């Protein structure tokens with residue numbers, strides 16, 4: 001049987017307490033503190049060299065912090081006797097970008113391998129491995145070899161293997177980066193299903209912001225081994241504060257064409273238009289806002305740029321509107337009365 005993880009809900013599954021790790025002159029992690037609750041899905045993002053891999057390696061016990069504590073279910077992994085360290089390591093399932101399956105072993109044996117290492121008898125471990133293959137949607141691939149599977153199927157096997165020892169925590173290191181968008185989507189759905197069914201805590205590192213958007217509850221932005229932004233994905237992605245987060249999100253969010261941004265100025269001239277950056281969440285995204293502005297407030301607004309994305313099931317609309325400068329304040333109030341979350345005037349332009 002596959003068991004949901006069973007730690008006490010009050011103790012964080014993961015806790016970093018003032019962790020530092022240097023390599024020669026490079027700071028990889030600098031006074032890093034955060035915690036992850038049971039059942040939470042945390043995304044970690046940051047530019048290359050920000051410390052993401054070092055963070056994961058410290059968590060997986062593959063790297064020791066120079067100072068500070070890394071706790072799994074309340075236990076500091078650096079100071080445990082070997083006898084207690086092994087069972088604690090088994091509480092962490094690892095999912096890799098390139099699957100890391102053993103090519104000359106069948107799918108069933110790959111999944112059963114962690115159970116073999118932990119000493120489970122053969123019949124029992126094969127039964128459990130088959131249950132895991134059923135869970136990840138590959139009930140009939142037990143006797144295939146990795147080379148006979150597609151990338152998405154290989155990653156499903158990788159996930160089944162990571163779940164074999166009933167982990168409390170799944171660490172996903174760029175788990176979807178080698179997959180096409182459709183397969184990525186199906187792996188995201190599988191991870192969400194596992195998170196729900198097994199109440200499994202998941203930490204994922206990825207450079208794909210779309211994966212964070214669809215999968216994570218919370219996100220941490222790392223820079224030079226420190227947290228520079230942290231919060232609910234919906235909040236951080238719609239109100240990024242730091243340049244780093246804005247850069248990481250650039251490809252995700254619509255922006256004004258340079259032909260307009262180059263003309264923006266701070267004070268309105270006669271016949272200018274105000275440019276408004278409008279962010280909305282939930283059902284308001286589907287309202288005919290431009291038509292309503294005209295009908296109910298006699299404001300003529302033009303859409304310059306816009307897109308709708310989703311954070312989990314919640315739609316988020318981001319757009320840039322141009323309205324006559326004299327109607328700017330009136331438009332901001334009108335949009336607020338329609339339930340629009342954020343309206344920011346970013347300047348004036350003579351269109």
Ligand SMILES: Nc1ncnc2c1ncn2[C@@H]1O[C@H](COP(=O)(O)OP(=O)(O)OP(=O)(O)O)[C@@H](O)[C@H]1O
Pocket residue numbers: 023024026027028046047048049050051052053054055
């Ligand atoms: N084994 C090591 N020896 C020397 N320096 C290292 C080592 N591992 C990491 N570093 C340095 O520590 C810093 C953080 O590296 P890390 O690999 O954790 O970043 P990252 O965010 O995972 O980057 P990437 O996205 O490129 O994988 C970098 O400056 C890196 O050069």
